[in-house]
Amino acid sequence: VNLRSYQHYITAEPPVTSRTLVQSKFFPWPVKSVPFASYVSYGLVRLGANAFAGMGNLLKVLTREIENYPHFFLDFEKHLPQKFINQMGNLLKVLTCTELDQGPNFFLDFENAQPTDSEREVWNQVNAVLQESESILSGLQAYKGAGREIRDAIQNPNDLLLQERAWNSVCPLVIRLKKFYSFSLKLEKALQSLLESLTCPPCTPTQHLEKEQALAKQFAEILHFTLRFDELKMRIPAIQNDFSYYRRTISRNRINNMNLDIENEVNNEMANRMSLFYAEATPMLKTLSTATTNFVTENKTLPLENTTDCLSTMASVCKVMLETPEYTSRFNSEDTLLFCMRVMVGVIILYDHVHPNGAFTRSSKIDMKGCIKVLKEQPADNVEGLLNALKFTTKHLNDETTPKHIRSMLQ
Structure with missing residues (x-):
């Protein structure tokens, strides 16, 4: 040659x-x-x-x-x-980071990747979970809350009709909130299945991502859903108000020995777990961070680098795809651009929670300066929530090891 x-x-x-x-x-x-x-x-x-x-x-x-x-x-x-x-x-x-003359060489196909025979078993399991994701988001988006009914009931404690109206308004909402919480548990198991597939020896995480693009796409879809869910949840304060009213009312009714059919749906233990879940500003992201940390802890024979390298590689690939016109020109939809940004931010947050030194230190395998720069080049409305996620849901941003210029970029 x-x-x-x-x-x-x-x-x-x-x-x-x-x-x-x-x-x-x-x-x-x-x-x-x-x-x-x-x-x-x-x-x-x-x-x-x-x-x-x-x-x-x-x-x-x-x-x-x-x-x-x-x-x-x-x-x-x-x-x-x-x-x-x-x-x-x-x-x-x-x-060597030089200009591309003849097009990109590696493209993580978030739009069209299909499972190979070796991926299909895990892909089918995860796909069964992901098929519910759009209905979960639609249900959350349509959540209006029972604020008026609760307010009327509190202001008129002796009006039994208003008490009953508030209770009947809150109960279906609590059942819907239980559905969202139960989905987070399914998502946690799906994420761990994907991590197991994308980090197992003898292949390196990079080789896994390259050869198992359908699983990489599902991993990305989980992160995309997670950030969308949490963005919506932060805009709906009624969720916590409704659930707080439900817990106060059910405790009072239990004291009065009233028969409560809803406890068959949401018992006290379930209510406690749901309360902790919805108390988080970003509950789905917290679930995934905990799931990733548990995955590393429970798989003691698997080197930590297998997991962190998988996350850092995905972040790097997303960054390169976003900043390279030859890549973005392949996207069939503008939504894919936002999808790619959400995935990049999601894996950064997971990496920051799992890696002992976090994502922001100089020794990090993620180019945080480059990732933040890519986000800031996008329309502000598209990235405000993502930049806030990096500010408020990461673990190591305010560590002394974080370079000052990185902190200032996120201020």
Whole structure:
């Protein structure tokens, strides 16, 4: 393979440490004396018959010091030699953060990814849960509350008709709130199933995301739903008012030995759990954060890096997709842009809760400056809730290890 004839030489130089490594292992010449593509050509010649098999490792050597740009393995066996040359040039441009001339090389297809045979069992289980998500959001969006009825009942404690009207208004709402809470438990199990599939050995998390795009899409859909649910919930203060009135009233009626059919639906233990759930500003996100933390704790034989690398890789891929016109031009709908932003923010928050040092430290594998910058380039109405989620639902933003410029970007 002779890449010296390749016309579009890569003009950007690799980081100093990578240049030093490359020169000492493969090349006798000063780094600046030949085009970067020629180094790759010479490296392939030195690798000989094992060139294609070792390409993944060579690329990792060439890009080891480039943070936040995941290096995805390109399947060279499915391309003709001339196509290989073109793809090689493009791939190196991605990995060295240079401009893309011939289109993106890796696209996480959030719109059309379909399960392979190996994914189907988990995909079917998760899909059964996700099919309920739109009805949950519709039910939450239509939630009007019983504020007027409760207010009338409180102001007229001796009016039994108003007391009955308030109670009859609140009970169906509480049953609906129970449905939302029960769905969060299903979502928790679905998330853990996906984490298990996307982090299990021997594949790396990056390889999982690349090969199991249908599961990656479902993971993204869970995060997308979660942030949408929490955004809606924060705009409906009636939820907590209704539930507080329900708990006060049911306690009073229990003291009076009244027979309450609704306790068959929402017993005292369930009411306590629901109360804790709705007391959170972002209850679904809290559920997923706890589920991810529990997943790491319960799977002691699985390295923590498998989970955090899965999350950081998804954040990096979303960031690159959002900031690269060649990627965004593939989206069939503008909604996919917002979907991608929500997913990026969701995995950042999960990473920040799971990783001991969080997402904001300089050693983080997530380019927080780049992620925040991408969000701020979008219309304010689309990202206000997402920026607030980074401000108020992350764990380590206000740590001393968080760079000041990152904190100031979120102020």
